[in-house]
Every structure is written in structure tokens, then in C-alpha cells.
Amino acid sequence: MLSSDNLKAAGLMSGSMACFTFNDVCMKALSGVLPLEQAVFLRGIATCVLLFLLGRSLGTMHFNLPRREWSLIGLRCLGEIGATYCFLTALFHMPIANVTAILQVLPLVIALAAWLFLSEPLGWRRLLAIGIGLVGVLMIIQPGAGFSVWSLYALSSVGFITVRDLTVRKLSPDTPSMTVALMAALSITAGFGFASIGVEWVPVDRNLLGVIVLASMFIFLGYLFSVMVMRVGDIVFAAPFRYTGLIWALLLGFIMFGEWPNALTLIGAAIVVATGLFNLFRERDIARGT
Structure with missing residues (x-):
């Protein structure tokens, strides 16, 4: 029988993913209305305030860190800025489900990069699964007649997120995650705020402001749930x-924007998810010594 903690963890993880996807929907709704730089900057202001208040309330945030940690946090922030720019650029020009499907390859790419650069073990079964998963990605982006150049932005965001997550693995366990998250939000806000100087700002009416506030709330709740899920149940189960x-991306893309991926994209997404799950369960079995 499943424990109540595991059910809570599953619910929190699902809730986190839903909130992040709703944030994506809000940002996509701003495409063609607000410049990307302005939209991210305005969202970032509210997000930074919310993260700071959360960190203070949890008592899990401090800034007295060694120079090495700040250097790693700086590198992670650069990865965040690059990932945000590439992901949202792709999102502004592609169906939300297609972009989300490409990002599902992240666990596979991170495992491969950790094997290549951090010497983490990776058996032949997982290597084979990664290879099959990458074939699934090719089916999603469809090089050839159906290829969209914006898919390269989505793939680039995978690269930046991989750099970000590998950097996290080098951070000391004593470095508070809330401090890292706040610095990432501050760097994104500052970076896009600086970039917005070179674009023509659009007046923000009540409706646009409401969408920006919603995006900030969703991304904040997504992070909050992802923190909470680490504190209950078995993370391997969640x-x-x-x-x-x-x-969520498939449903919301269809409901909000009338988007639905073609059959090849859906098959590719299914392959990526299946290989990702195999990689996850294989990693669990290895950790258990089975």
C-alpha cells in the first residue's frame, strides 16, 4: 500500500509541474504583445520578492558563503539566463507541447554529461536508453521539411540547463537552495532588465499586468512545491x-492556443518519456544494489 507521504510527494511534484506549465502559458500569451526582455524583467521583479519572502519565512537563506560557492553560483546564474532566453524564445514561436516535449530529454542529457565530465558511472543499458531517447528528440524536431529553426533554441536551452544542473552538483550541501534560487532569479531579472534597455517598451495595461502577476505566482508556486516535495515521501517515487x-502542456496548448502536435512528435515524446523513466528506475535499482 502506498504511504500517505508518497501520495503527498506525488501530488506536490504534479502540482509543481502544473504550475511551471501554467507559467509557460502566461508567458506565451504575452508573446507578440510584450517584448521578451520586458516581459521577463517584469515577471522577475515579482518573483524575486516572493522568493526572498519565502526564504526568510523558512529560515533557509543566508549569504555568508565561500568564494568557491559564489563562483559556482555565478556560473549557474549564467546557465539560468541562457536557458531562460532560449526556452522562452522557442516558446514564443513554437507550440508549447513541442517545446515541453524536447525538454523531457533533460534527465538523459544530464546523465550523459555527468558521465562525460564528472566521471559518474553509466552502464550500457542507460547509454542505450539515452541513445534511443535522442532518436525520440529527432522525431520531435523533425529535421527536414517540418523542421523549425526555433527547435534549435529549445535544444540550446537543454544545453544551458545541463550546465546549470551540473554546476549544482559541485555546490556544497551546506549552500542553501533558497539562496541559489534567489540569486538565479535576481540574475535573470537584472540580465533581462539590462537587455530591455535596447528594446522599445510597450505600455502595460491592467490585463497585461494581470498576466505577468499570474506568471510570477505560478513560477513561485512551482518552486515552492518542488522544495516541499523534497521533504516528504520517497523522491524516487515522486x-x-x-x-x-x-x-499539462498538451492540454493547455490545445485549450488555450488550439495547438496539437503531429503524430511523429507525439511518438517521439513517448519515446523520450519512456527512456527517461527507464533511466530513472535503472538508477534507483543501481542505488539499491539490485
Whole structure:
């Protein structure tokens, strides 16, 4: 029988993915209305305030860190800025489900990069799964007649997120995650605020402001739930529920924007998810010594 803590963890993980996807919907709704730089900057202001208040309330945030930690946090922030720019650029020009499907390859790419650069073990079964998963990505982006150059931005965001997450693995366990998250939000806000100087700002009416506030709330709640899920239940049980984000993207893309991926994209997404799940469960079995 499943424990109540595991059910809570699964619910929190699913809720986190839903909130992140709703944030994506809000940002996509701003495309063609607000410049990307202005939209991210305005969202970032509210997000930074909310994260700071959360960190203070949890008592899990401080800034007295060694120079090495600040250097790693700086590198992670650069990865965040690059990932945000590439992901949202792709999102502004592609169906939300397609972009989300490409991002499902992240666990596979991170595992491969950790094997290549951090010497983390990776058996032949997982290597094979990664290879099959990458074939699934090719089916999603469809090089050839159906290829969209914006897919390269989505793939680039995978690269930046991989750099970000590998950097996290080098951080000391004593470095508060809330401090890292706040610095990332501050760097994104500052970076896009600086970039927005070179674009023509659009007046923000009540409706646009409401969408920006909603985006800030959703991204904040997504992070809050992802923190809470680490404190209850078995993370190995909850981790597969990350893929519910793809379901949300399919539903919301169809309802809000009338988008639905073609059959090849859906097959590719299914392959990526299946290989990701295999990689996850294989990693669990290895950790258990089975």
C-alpha cells in the first residue's frame, strides 16, 4: 500500500509541474504583445520578492558563503539566463507541447554529461536508453521539411540547463537552495532588465499586468512545491511525476492556443518519456544494489 507521504510527494511534484506549465502559458500569451526582455524583467521583479519572502519565512537563506560557492553560483546564474532566453524564445514561436516535449530529454542529457565530465558511472543499458531517447528528440524536431529553426533554441536551452544542473552538483550541501534560487532569479531579472534597455517598451495595461502577476505566482508556486516535495515521501517515487508536465502542456496548448502536435512528435515524446523513466528506475535499482 502506498504511504500517505508518497501520495503527498506525488501530488506536490504534479502540482509543481502544473504550475511551471501554467507559467509557460502566461508567458506565451504575452508573446507578440510584450517584448521578451520586458516581459521577463517584469515577471522577475515579482518573483524575486516572493522568493526572498519565502526564504526568510523558512529560515533557509543566508549569504555568508565561500568564494568557491559564489563562483559556482555565478556560473549557474549564467546557465539560468541562457536557458531562460532560449526556452522562452522557442516558446514564443513554437507550440508549447513541442517545446515541453524536447525538454523531457533533460534527465538523459544530464546523465550523459555527468558521465562525460564528472566521471559518474553509466552502464550500457542507460547509454542505450539515452541513445534511443535522442532518436525520440529527432522525431520531435523533425529535421527536414517540418523542421523549425526555433527547435534549435529549445535544444540550446537543454544545453544551458545541463550546465546549470551540473554546476549544482559541485555546490556544497551546506549552500542553501533558497539562496541559489534567489540569486538565479535576481540574475535573470537584472540580465533581462539590462537587455530591455535596447528594446522599445510597450505600455502595460491592467490585463497585461494581470498576466505577468499570474506568471510570477505560478513560477513561485512551482518552486515552492518542488522544495516541499523534497521533504516528504520517497523522491524516487515522486520523480516520475515530473513527466505530468508534458500532459499539462498538451492540454493547455490545445485549450488555450488550439495547438496539437503531429503524430511523429507525439511518438517521439513517448519515446523520450519512456527512456527517461527507464533511466530513472535503472538508477534507483543501481542505488539499491539490485
